[in-house]
Amino acid sequence: MKFLYVINILLRCLVSVHCVNFPWESVHLTDNEVQGHPEIAFGNRPTPLMIFSNGTNTTTCKTYPGDINWPSLSIWNEFNKTLGGALIKSISPVSVCYRGVDYNAAKCAYVRENYANSTFETDDPAAPVAPWVEGNTCPLPPASGNASYTNSSCTSAGYPAYVVNATTVKHIQLAVNFARNTDIRLIIKNTGHDFLGKSVGAGSLSIWSHNLKGFKYLPSFSIGDYQGRAARVGSGMQSYEIQRSLIGLDATIVVPGGTTVGAIGGFFQGGGHSTLTSLYGLGSDQVLAINVVTADGRFITVDPDNNDDLLYAMRGGGPGTWGVVTSVIYKAHELTPISTSPIRFAGAAPGKNNTAFPLEAFWAGIRAYFKFSPQICDRGGIGYNFIKHEGTNNDTLTFTADLRMPFMSVKEVRAFAAPLIKELNKVGLNITNPVPTHDTGIAFTLGSIGDKVGNSRFATRLFPRKNFEDEDKLDSTTRAIHSFVDGGYNFHGINYCPTEEVAGYPDNAVNPAFRKTAMHAEAFDTSPAIGPAAEQIARYQRFRKYFQGFIDVSPGAGCYLNEADVAEPNWQQAFYGDNxxxxxxxxxxxxxxxxxxxxxxxxxxxxxxxxxxxxxxxxxxxxxxxx
Incomplete structure (x- = not known):
């Protein structure tokens, strides 16, 4: 009987969420440790514990540096001791380029060389990928004018006051409890790939989850109604790290397209699109179980049998809202090779570019591509397309599209693209059917580490499939995009269809607009979000005027909340819909x-x-x- 008992326990561990925790998830804050230390005590609902108050136990603002109730330096030092030295005083990495106490010529040269590479920001405890979201408080000064840039020009005011370099669950629990009990704003940063300001905050305490690395492949896993391949993944893992972990396993996991983007955190909590969206669904649709520290400081497991309210909310209901994720169990799929067919053509007014097609034919070609795009979804692929202003005087428009088709050979994807090429020829675009490329399913997503970053604002729209299947709606959608581009802006579209059927009919909080879309449209303001506030606001108002056409042709649709305009009107409906x-x-x-x-x-x-x-x-x- 004892032998059978042991065998039963072992079998249960093969599928148990807790049996495959990472070592750093076993280091917890205990009730005994918080006795006599109210600043790190666990939360008791429904009333927040206000240790440092202004005498009334109610405040209108979160405690801010300089306030009378801001923790003293001795309290911060004591807090750092409980963290084992994991507390970091936040500062902009660009401060080394300003004359003053932080100036360092050698370090500044390194900053200049790497500033436009996302790896630079993702490896920094506090820096965002898009500096405008924290207010551009420490911009990179011109290379030729360092001497005139004093330390006062770099305030780091939009940065957190302190950062906890979380390498255990206990670190996260301590940070959550301390922020809650002192009424300090709390934020979470993994990589900082964020365009709305979710991972920055002036005067806040930040939890840096970037170093919670770990990967464990589970060739056979069962939970709830799911039986199949899976993997436990630490929340600090980036896209390229997961891909490297899959080498030799003949498996595929849905990850972001950007190599340095965090794959386990804001990605799946906001929805999470990828090259495999039309085949396997969104990132939210892949999550089977979540380990998370919640607002009361407790470390819990979220799965079909535990905390099902959070299982719904955290899969698509928005990052930075429900807790601090430490790891997830994620679906794994069979190795998925992809063949890619590139489509390229340009348009220009007469006399502007003799190698380009007339603009009338150019836009007729755009319409033909849009009409064809639902077929890309139906075969499990995506269409990754851009319309850009190029040329010496921005006098040429270019259209580029990559049809990325899973489980197709080069021959098959070329045959798939042939009807589209025929239609493009028919409207006056004399282009040939290009030779596709083929990736095995691993090299395709390994890529080079370090995506280029920018600092401009943009807005998005999830155009419904009907906008491309109904001739009148197709015309109005093409006109809206045409008008936007004529305004001097660039356009990016991703054709995918993460329908309920593709996703497996999950009960999660994904924006319902995702289930009806056939194109995630991104509209870019090409001007950097810098300069006087009045100028930025005027540029933004002009941008939204041209973007309004996207909304007018898709009433009731929505946006992808991870890639959107932070000032999106009616954002509750646009980002969450009926959820x-x-x-x-x-x-x-x-x-x-x-x-x-x-x-x-x-x-x-x-x-x-x-x-x-x-x-x-x-x-x-x-x-x-x-x-």
Whole structure:
């Protein structure tokens, strides 16, 4: 009997979530450790514990550096001791380029060389990939004028006050409890690939989860209704790291297309699109179980048998809102090779570019591609396309599209693209059917480490499939994009269809607009979000005027909340659709303190950041809105 008991335990461990935890997930904060230390005590709902108050136990703003109730240096030092020295004083990495105490010529040269590479920002404890979201408080100075740039020109004001370099669950629990009990704003950063300011915040305490690395392949896994391949993945893992971990396993995992993007965190919590979206669904559709530290500081497992409210909310209901993820169990699929067919053509006005086609034919070709695009989805592929202004005086428009088709040979994908090429020829674009490329399923996503980064604002729209299947809607959609491009802007579209059927009919909080879309459209303001506030606002207003056409031709649709305009009107509907009411109930129940706040997150309408100049940055106090 004892032998059978042991065998039963072992068999259960083969499928148990907790039996495959990473070593750093076994280091927890205990109830005994917080006795006599109210600043790190666990939360007791429904009233937040305000250790450092202004005498009334109520405040209108989160505690901010310089406030009378801001923890003293001795308290921060004591907190650092409980963390084992994991507390980092936040500072912009660019400060070494400014004359003053931080100036260092050699380090500044390194910053200049690497600043445009996303690896630079992802490996920094506090720096965002898009500096405008923190208010451009420490911009990179011109290379020829260092002497005139003093330390006062680099304030790092939009950065967190302190960062916890989390390498154990205990680190996260301590940070969560300390922030909640001192009423300090709390943020979470993994890589900083964030375009809305979710991973930055002035005067905040930041949890840096970037170093929670780990990967364990589970060739046979069972949980709830799922039986198949899976993997446990640490929340600090980036796309390229997961791909490297898969080498030799004959398996594929849905990861972001950007090599340095964090794959386990904001990606799946916001939806998460990839090259395999039309075949396997979104990142949210891959998650089987989650280990997470919640707002009360407790470390819990979220799966079909435990905390099912959070299983719904965290899969698509927004990053930075529900807790700090330490690891997930993710679906794995068979090795998925992909063949890619490139489509290229250009258009220009007469006399501007003799190698380009007339603009009338160019836009007729765009319409023909859009009409063809639902077929890409139906075969499990995606169409990755751009319309850009190029040429010496931006006098040429270029269209590039890559049809990325899984489980197709080079011959098959060329035959698949042939009808599209025929239609393009018919409207006056004399191009040939190109020879596709083929990737085995691993090299395709390994890529080079370090995506290029930018610092401009943009907006997105999930165009419904009907916009490309109905002739009248197709015309109006093409005209809207045409008008936007004529305004001087660039356009990026990704054709994919993560329908309920493709996703396996999951009960999760993915924006319902995703289930009906056939193109994720991204509209870019090509001007950097820098300069005086009034100028930035004027540029933004012009941009939104041209973007309005996208909304007009897709009433009731929505946006991808991870890639969007932070000032999107009616964002509750645009980002969450009909799921918002249910999500708000879960938020109020799970986080009555309002600890996990991010712009456009569930429940965020109750707070606002007092940023200078009226810009939607995170450079300011986070304050409660009354009335």
């Amino acid at each position: 918002y009411k249910r999500l708000l109930r879960i938020k109020k129940d799970r986080d009555p303190w309002g600890l996990f706040w991010m712009p456009t997150g569930v429940g965020s309408e109750d707070w606002e950041v007092k940023a200078p100049g009226g810009l939607p940055t995170q450079n300011g106090r986070l304050c409660k809105i009354f009335g």
